[in-house]
Amino acid sequence: MLFSMTGYGEATIRRATFSVRAEIRSYNHRGFDWSARLPAVLAPLEDRLREVVRQFVRRGRVEISLTLEEFGGRERKxxxxxxxxxxxxxxxxxxxxxxxxxxxxxxxxxxxxxxxxxxxxGADELVPELAQAAEEATGKAAEALHSRRRQEGGHLEEEVRLHLQRLRKLHQALADREPELTKAYRERLEKRWEELRPQAVTPEFLSAAARELVMLGERLDIREEIVRLGVHLAAMEEALNLEEPVGRRLDFLAQEVNRELSTVASKAQDSEVALLVVEAKATLEKIREQVANVE
Known part of the structure; x- marks a missing residue:
């Protein structure tokens, strides 16, 4: 389940002589960042309010503003x-x-x-009733923020799943192409071997040529990359079902997928594979754009 890092929440708590209004906005950020604008009388509560918000937000820049409105009846000194x-x-x-x-x-x-x-x-005293109202308003605003971030995250998740489905099809196309490439490589190596054998003047030269051809075949083999690519895609799909923030995990997995695709394109030296990799990277970039907004 994905949660967007952007959102807004508000709540107002009313008492007989005052009301407290809390507004919280969140934005994209690599970690958790906090900014609070509080009336002087509520300033001592900042650390506690931060803890309240942290129960709902783990990643993103959070800006909170509390407004205190009094209805009179309080003696000023x-x-x-x-x-x-x-x-x-x-x-x-x-x-x-x-x-x-x-x-x-x-x-x-x-x-x-x-x-x-x-x-x-005289400085206002932070009476327990006011402190409780401020915490309650902050908690309700943070809960509303969480709900909106979850709603927006649902839309992002739909997009990511669609792109992952496309990547799965491209991965399958690469897997289907791999046996054909292996066969073509084997034929090329056998042909090259037949060309070298008549030129071999010593057993040592023949042995060295054989080792070189084997190493060349290993460098051109993309089977391991295809397997790892499938593993990374499966991990991304599993991450979408977790109840915890997975933005960083998805970003890391996307980097791994990109690395495997680059290796496949480099080793395959095949036009059809190159086209599949180009499309896969374009699809992956769309996922990374969505993940950049995810908690």
Whole structure:
């Protein structure tokens, strides 16, 4: 079963005084990559939210965004940075009297309280109810993302299976062609042997020529490559039935298939085989394009 690496999921959890909305997008990536945009009050939850998402996503770039909406009723606290106030008062005391455009403490305190950083909004506390809602929203969004990735992966799997069926037919055509090639090679070697025998002036030369012809025959034999090609195709078909991510496995097997096809074309030196290999490689490339989007 294939899962696409691209997808989208969202979920909203509502409580009496707030709501949390989670949005998750995933994209193609060689491994697992994580990016989170969270309200300050939810920042301490990032590692936990990452664990929640990892239960559904093993590979791909994940971007998650949480939005917190409050409906009022929560008391806000203000804090004064007293060390900063004292530092500003020292500055005021050092000013000459004529430097103050308006005499009196009212101006001084107005200036101090308006100075950046003197009056601060207290940090929100991450109450258990809010943390639970954030995790729940993230889990539901990740589950929706997983469902969409699975749905898209189903379409990709259909394409891959169709291309694999075509590769199977091409593999069979190569297997059917192999005995004819073997027969032709044998006839060529026998003819060459008959040509060399009259020229052999010593037993050593005759023995060396025989070994050379045997090695040439082995170099032109494509039976082992045909067998390995079938094994790799079977492994790809089996991978499609697994419940775990198989994108990397399929990519590796596709590389092995490509390697065997290249060897077959190089060793066979046959126009019919060359045409079959060209079509097989074109079909294989379509599979690799689909696999690039698979978890």
């Amino acid at each position: 203000l804090y004064i940075d007293w060390p900063l106030v004292e530092a500003l008062l020292r500055v005021v005391r050092e000013l000459p009297g004529k430097a103050l455009p308006v005499p009196g403490n009212d101006w001084v305190w107005s200036w101090i309280l308006g100075f950046p950083g003197v009056v601060n909004l």
